[in-house]
Amino acid sequence: MAFSEDFQKRFEREFDLLLEQDLSGQACETRQQTLSSLILSWTLINYASITPKEADSVEQLVSRLSSRTIPTCRP
Numbered sequence: 001m002a003f004s005e006d007f008q009k010r011f012e013r014e015f016d017l018l019l020e021q022d023l024s025g026q027a028c029e030t031r032q033q034t035l036s037s038l039i040l041s042w043t044l045i046n047y048a049s050i051t052p053k054e055a056d057s058v059e060q061l062v063s064r065l066s067s068r069t070i071p072t073c074r075p
Contacts, residue, residue, distance in 0.1 A: 008061050011042065015065055039065050 043062050050058055
């Protein structure tokens, strides 16, 4: 199974590390776009390689990642 529980946990840890990084040198919009693009790219890549049986797990992971606190931009 390409989309194992271990793989999901590793990906979530890496995503959390990105959220925790001090990206203050980057424009807020750039940070938001980077994190959103990461989720989208990863999802598209994995939808191509997962089995129909794994599709629910992928959707749940994407939902969890999308609900995480992505930095909001202040005016």
